[in-house]
Amino acid sequence: MIEKTLLLFFALTLPLAAAALDGRVLDAQSGQPIADAQLTVGALVVRSDARGVFRIAGAPGKIAARAPGYRRIEQNVAPGKPVEIRLAPFRAKALYLSFYGIGDRGIRNQALDLIERTELNALVIDFKGDRGMIPFKSSVPLASEIGALDITTVRDIRELIATLKQKGVYLIARIVVFKDDKLANARPALAVRTKKGGLWRDREDLAWVDPFREAVWDYNIKLAVEAAGLGFDEIQFDYLRFPDAESPVFSQPSTERGRVGAISSFLAAARKALAPYNVFIAGDIFGYVSWNLDDTQIGQRLDALVQHLDYLSPMLYPSGFRFGIPGYRDPVAHSREIVGLSLKRAGERSKVSPLRFRPWLQAFRDYAFDRRVFGAGEIREQISAAEAFGSDGWMLWNPRNDYSSAGLKSEPSAAR
Structure with a gap:
């Protein structure tokens, strides 16, 4: 009985643990990828790679992003779908x-x-x-x-x-x-x-x-x-x-x-x-x-x-x-x-x-x-x-x- 309960627990939690948000950060004007942009969900911060690509564990409903030379933004995201974030160039x-x-x-x-x-x-x-x-x-x-x-x-x-x-x-x-x-x-x-x-x-x-x-x-x-x-x-x-x-x-x-x-x-x-x-x-x-x-x-x-x-x-x-x-x-x-x-x-x-x-x-x-x-x-x-x-x-x-x-x-x- 205990073994069956554990198997059921792992079966229910595994999809959640494996879920991740994949995305890419682009320049809103040129469409070029933005490397080293910071993506924030709660206190978690990840950075985009040289292709502007990032992955965040879990399935957040909202993600924030910023990079030097651009306006910061917050954006709603749909669970399970790749997200494209476009940052507007800005010089203060x-x-x-x-x-x-x-x-x-x-x-x-x-x-x-x-x-x-x-x-x-x-x-x-x-x-x-x-x-x-x-x-x-x-x-x-x-x-x-x-x-x-x-x-x-x-x-x-x-x-x-x-x-x-x-x-x-x-x-x-x-x-x-x-x-x-x-x-x-x-x-x-x-x-x-x-x-x-x-x-x-x-x-x-x-x-x-x-x-x-x-x-x-x-x-x-x-x-x-x-x-x-x-x-x-x-x-x-x-x-x-x-x-x-x-x-x-x-x-x-x-x-x-x-x-x-x-x-x-x-x-x-x-x-x-x-x-x-x-x-x-x-x-x-x-x-x-x-x-x-x-x-x-x-x-x-x-x-x-x-x-x-x-x-x-x-x-x-x-x-x-x-x-x-x-x-x-x-x-x-x-x-x-x-x-x-x-x-x-x-x-x-x-x-x-x-x-x-x-x-x-x-x-x-x-x-x-x-x-x-x-x-x-x-x-x-x-x-x-x-x-x-x-x-x-x-x-x-x-x-x-x-x-x-x-x-x-x-x-x-x-x-x-």
Whole structure:
């Protein structure tokens, strides 16, 4: 009797165990296969092969898909039938809006007007800004406990996201990770310390949290999951690094191996938590990381970062290249070369598609050299260099959210 029961059990479960979803991922415009696309069912993620082919065990009713250079999608699938997934090509061309900028109706409407009139099609929005503040009433308990919600600039984040989505705007949630004055002051045990034991502060008199501390990882990952659940297309981690100073003291020795390991471990944990949301993951990196063979003393090394990020976003502001680059010692006079050669160098060293890069470009006045205004010429030179490299779009940074159409093509982007 027992043997018959077991045979019946295996007979009933075998077809279910053997069931699988076969499919192929194609470019919606060219019809060409897309290699290394990510297909997500729940927390399970598989990748397409060189022919765009994939197989997922089981018979899911819905599948999500994404690949750098394309819009992400979700698609219903019929059990037992091969599925064809077509991804629409997309290049994000974004403006940054700060903690205060996203909540100011005038600033926000000016940005949306530029999106309507020019090639822009995306916004990078402070989800957690440079001072550790969050612009809306986050549901993450620690955010409220440490005072990160003391100032509300966005009353209804869901309504705002819905409005922006209706306009076809690609949404990127910027989360400042290890520069967090609110968390450091409220939880000193998690903070970077001075050699005398006090809170270490940077040139802006802001405290940082220790990148070795898993409690810090957990807080930022919970915020990232919240952003993904709200509908952001991409999570962008900024200040994804150790402080660029020699004096701070951390909970572990600050060796290159340790620093790179901490950043990589945080990103691996974030990627795992975000897997069910089919959201792109990006990281902002120092411009000189494209050139340096070590971790630039901050834990950022291309070979490690590329393993965990969909997009690498080097900050290629000419004003930030205080030592220039080989052959160009006056970076603000050579915007095109700074952007183009830095991307070329990063692409050669990382050996990944140019679509894995989306650089930050300078849209603010120079502060380090001759104080020149970065107007139409400088902005267009940077954009042209990024596009010639083949990057997945670009992002304009102005900390005051002071943007114009200077340097931008007037025709609206076809990919909305």
